[in-house]
Amino acid sequence: MTGNDGKPMVARPAVAQGETPGVVEGMADGQQSQESGRPQDAAESRRTKSLRPSSAGADGERTRRRSRRLPDATDEIIIGALADDARTGITEIAGMANVSRATAYNRIKRLTDDGVIRGYSVVADHARMGLGVTALVLISGSQPDWRANREVLSSYPEVEYCWYVVGSADIVLLVRVADTDQLRDLILTRLQALPGVTATQTLTVIDEVVHRPVVRPED
The missing domain is CATH 3.30.70.920 (Lrp/AsnC effector binding domain/regulation of amino acid metabolism (RAM) domain)
Known part of the structure; x- marks a missing residue:
């Protein structure tokens, strides 16, 4: 079909009463673009996302590996110092382990958070307490x-x-x-x-x- 100027006319979908022409035209244009292969439909987008590697699993595995790490030689010195006397100060512990005060503090906190150090207790002489x-x-x-x-x-x-x-x-x-x-x-x-x-x-x-x-x- 041609217009009065001789140019071909583009057919537009009919607009029902109460509809907004821009919305209908946009839907039609979108459908035409999808058929031409330019936009990616929702189903294909979901499939593509599902194929992407997830960083959450890798991060969780790294966290589990860190939590399973055994105490090293410095940790054992710190644990030994606290086991011998739980009142040992952080400055003395740092000197025994040959680390800074901040490092000693952070190590004790990590060992506590990881459950390696479960608490601080008193070693009692039960016989002197009447439990012979x-x-x-x-x-x-x-x-x-x-x-x-x-x-x-x-x-x-x-x-x-x-x-x-x-x-x-x-x-x-x-x-x-x-x-x-x-x-x-x-x-x-x-x-x-x-x-x-x-x-x-x-x-x-x-x-x-x-x-x-x-x-x-x-x-």
């Missing part, structure tokens, strides 16, 4: 009941350590009491009355030869 009897109590029994017994064992003030183990026993307790009467009461009255307990064996400590607050790996 130390014993290991091995407990055997029905394993389905151990989960329910965890809170009960944790509530006993005589228990210093409680381990769930694999072997001839199921649980090992390190207990400290004033005398053998208190030890007998703990074992016969309370421990053997726990659900699932079938047997106990008591090993009384006669001498504490080694007590290391921190065990350091060999080089």
Whole structure:
């Protein structure tokens, strides 16, 4: 079809009543451009984005690798100083590790954030506190009941350590009491009355030869 000037006329889509001509024309132009291959449709755009490598996974893996890093020689010096005396000042620790105060502080913070240093405690002489009897109590029994017994064992003030183990026993307790009467009461009255307990064996400590607050790996 040609106009009065002899030039070909371009057909435009009909505009319904109430529609905005610019919007309709824009849609038509967009459709024409898509058919010509210039713009990228939404589905193809999503496919392209999904093929791009994600930096989040790589960053997460790098973070996990950093968190799994074992303490180095400088870290071990710092840990050893705090294990020997938790009151050791940052200046003294920096001198022992041959690093600056800022480096020593940052190392302690990182070791704490990573869970390597879990806290600072006092090493007490239990005998001088009136707890002259130390014993290991091995407990055997029905394993389905151990989960329910965890809170009960944790509530006993005589228990210093409680381990769930694999072997001839199921649980090992390190207990400290004033005398053998208190030890007998703990074992016969309370421990053997726990659900699932079938047997106990008591090993009384006669001498504490080694007590290391921190065990350091060999080089």
